[in-house]
Amino acid sequence: MTRFKIIAGGPLEITGFFRIADSTGRIIAREEPVFLCRCGESKNKPYCDSSHKRNGFSE
Amino acid sequence: MNIRPIELFLNAEPEEERFMNDPRNRQYTNGEITVFWIPSKCIHATTCFRELIEVFNPGRRPWVNMEGAPSRKIAEVVNKCPTQAIIWKYNKDLSESERLAQREVTREEENPQTLTGPEEEKAKPQQERIKPSNIRIMKDGPIVVEGNFKILGKDGDELKPSIMTSFCRCGNSKNMPYCDGTHRKIGFTDDTL
Numbered sequence: 126m127t128r129f130k131i132i133a134g135g136p137l138e139i140t141g142f143f144r145i146a147d148s149t150g151r152i153i154a155r156e157e158p159v160f161l162c163r164c165g166e167s168k169n170k171p172y173c174d175s176s177h178k179r180n181g182f183s184e
Numbered sequence: 185m186n187i188r189p190i191e192l193f194l195n196a197e198p199e200e201e202r203f204m205n206d207p208r209n210r211q212y213t214n215g216e217i218t219v220f221w222i223p224s225k226c227i228h229a230t231t232c233f234r235e236l237i238e239v240f241n242p243g244r245r246p247w248v249n250m251e252g253a254p255s256r257k258i259a260e261v262v263n264k265c266p267t268q269a270i271i272w273k274y275n276k277d278l279s280e281s282e283r284l285a286q287r288e289v290t291r292e293e294e295n296p297q298t299l300t301g302p303e304e305e306k307a308k309p310q311q312e313r314i315k316p317s318n319i320r321i322m323k324d325g326p327i328v329v330e331g332n333f334k335i336l337g338k339d340g341d342e343l344k345p346s347i348m349t350s351f352c353r354c355g356n357s358k359n360m361p362y363c364d365g366t367h368r369k370i371g372f373t374d375d376t377l
Contacts, residue, residue: 129351131338147323164355165356170374171374182355
């Protein structure tokens with residue numbers, strides 16, 4: 126079972142058994158936990174780089 | 185509208201019967217055309233919602249919103265489904281049984297439980313259930329997820345279960361945490377230049 130946790134004003138945390146692929150199907154990560162950017166402004170996409178704290182991301 | 189349905193099971197009676205016989209199948213209409221969804225044929229190619237998330241959105245219930253785009257656009261995208269898990273017909277071409285089924289569907293409140301097939305899931309052997317979830321980062325688009333997973337919302341509450349969904353990555357969805365197609369309107373890009 127994979128768990129997705131929406132962190133308020135922050136990234137998507139993924140734990141459990143999963144794999145992540147880019148749009149061509151290439152596996153880019155499968156280690157846990159992974160934090161994916163949700164604010165759209167990370168300089169290290171698809172991963173979070175804490176840009177949400179600087180840009181005041183909220184939803 | 186000079187676009188035509190894929191000539192697959194249209195007019196082929198046995199296929200049509202099969203459609204009517206599987207209770208998981210669904211049909212959606214805007215009054216002009218009807219889209220049929222056959223989950224057993226869906227391989228999650230994601231073509232439908234990558235091209236038209238305003239209509240096909242796995243994060244919503246019901247997941248098909250026939251008001252999200254003009255018939256012509258819906259028909260175009262439906263025709264691109266590689267497995268014909270979604271197909272369409274003009275309402276004027278519906279058979280009698282399809283017309284009857286349509287009335288039932290509009291009365292019935294669509295329940296995600298019936299779509300995700302929890303009984304089927306439980307019946308699977310243990311080793312099948314521990315298959316990894318597949319997570320795909322769509323270029324300039326959302327995070328698409330399929331498999332066996334749960335979602336905890338920002339307040340710690342567990343969100344609606346499903347077997348497939350898409351999370352917003354552009355930061356501007358009006359339906360957080362899910363994708364609603366806004367990334368296209370704002371020109372979201374993965375490029376960090």
